[in-house]
Amino acid sequence: MAAAVTGGLAVVGGGISGVTCAEQLAAQFPTDNILLITASPLIKAVTNVRQVSRVLEEFDVTERCSSELEARYPNLRVVRSAVRELRSDQKRITTEDGGEYSYSKLCLCTGAKPRVIVTGNPYVLGIRDTDSAQDFQRRLCDTRRVLIVGNGGIAMELVYEIEGCEVIWAVKDKSIGNAYFDAGAAEFLISQLQADKAATPLTCKRTRYAVDALTGGKAVGAGSALGPDWHQGLNLQASKEFSRCVHVEAETEVKRIFLQEEFELLNMTALPSPKSSSSHSSNPAEWPVYVQLTNGKTYGCDFIVSATGVIPNIEPFICGNKFDLGGDGGFRVDEHMRTSLPDIYAAGDVCTASWKPSPLWQQMRLWTQARQMGWYAAKCIAADITGETIEMDFCFELFAHVTKFFNYKVILLGKYNGQGLGTDHELMLRCTRGVEYVKVVMQNGRMVGAVLIGETDLEETFENLILNQMDLSSYGESLLDPNIDIEDYFD
Ligand SMILES: Cc1cc2nc3c(=O)[nH]c(=O)nc-3n(C[C@H](O)[C@H](O)[C@H](O)COP(=O)(O)OP(=O)(O)OC[C@H]3O[C@@H](n4cnc5c(N)ncnc54)[C@H](O)[C@@H]3O)c2cc1C
């Protein structure tokens, strides 16, 4: 039983948001004791932060022992146990190992967990942390066919990376990657699924993730979310020798899942391999699990990955505490990262940004936002203690995300999909098949968003054009003319 600790600043969660918040508090209040409570044995560390442009940033992330963090910040203590209960009326936290901790101010950074289509089915997997990624890799070794449900970041990464087995990709939308792309960009990308994988992975400006922990220490309990390049530490080659083999079932959802016995009892039939002309076809009645889709098709497979978004981890904190929750189930936070309860803040995947956002920013549960929110929450806590006023950080002015899909560098800026703009916007496109896809979203002659796929080198210029809201009407289509050096135009 851990002793009760009284009084100071406490953070819950050893992911990017929690560690960034705790580090910032420890640096800002060097004579105070800062407590970081986390369920995961390893904590995240952000290193080599590089500002690519005013808003776009890249950094490396590693998983480290908590002792390294304590060595760097002598006033920071890490408790490795999950929080079991919060008594906000007494400003007290109880952990699974029986520890009791009181706090003056608390920041909740407990991340999220996969929102799987069904729970309790051993053939349905969600991927979030080291443990679940290892489970996935183990199963993939002798897999002949996997069915992937979902159309966001994880599904896009998996369909591109998995080799040596059939992949059936069930998406409920008309086109692939709807969390990031419109149909045009999806069309541009999908040809890559048929192409051979590039021999050398693309090196591009994006956050990197060191995955030592995937092959090393075993995580226990709720781990932190994996992140960019998480699959590079894994072997995603199944048993067969062939390369990528993806079949997309669009505009469909999972209606029912049957285990083999049930399927046979009901005397049901499944479709053969969608690539049945190839040598990968197999007896339709030999699968451990079967998926009936709403389009009437039924496929057998070895297992199902449900890459269908996340649910914020709020459970241990809600019993007896009247938090305001967002529509997505996160703790609603105001412009100072304060929840609805006194002296309790939240940051990262667990929170729902509920301030009036800048017209060019939206919350997405991403690594950069987790870091920015953790850092800003610490600043807000400090300002509330010292009585200083604090303005919303500049990083919340413009949404900016650098990532990689299908071996292309992908940059998303502002209202990149015209989010919330209704019909009051226009699109301008430039596309060279297999090379680049550039889309800008214009409203009243001003640029409000952009999707840049490939090595376009347009990110800084477009970021500036979006931030300064210059009237670009007079440039018309020439804005995307590849023969005009747009950087010279506006520098
Ligand atoms: C497979 C995968 C790939 C991704 N790829 C990208 C990408 O390419 N780019 C990108 O920007 N984002 C990506 N993300 C999203 C990104 O990883 C998350 O948005 C980000 O890591 C969230 O950080 P966080 O600190 O809020 O939460 P987490 O990293 O989930 O950390 C939560 C922490 O809270 C702890 N915790 C939970 N419950 C308790 C409790 N009761 N008591 C104590 N501690 C608790 C956990 O142990 C953990 O340490 C990816 C996510 C996944 C799953």
Ligand SMILES: NC(=O)c1ccc[n+]([C@@H]2O[C@H](COP(=O)([O-])OP(=O)(O)OC[C@H]3O[C@@H](n4cnc5c(N)ncnc54)[C@H](O)[C@@H]3O)[C@@H](O)[C@H]2O)c1
């Ligand atoms: N490169 C990246 O930026 C990247 C990569 C991987 C993951 N991530 C992040 O990790 C988290 C988890 O990733 P994810 O891919 O699970 O989530 P996501 O939010 O990116 O995508 C979820 C997808 O599932 C679909 N969906 C939801 N419910 C469904 C249902 N019942 N049936 C079928 N489809 C359904 C949605 O339409 C959406 O396309 C997200 O926060 C994501 O932003 C980011």
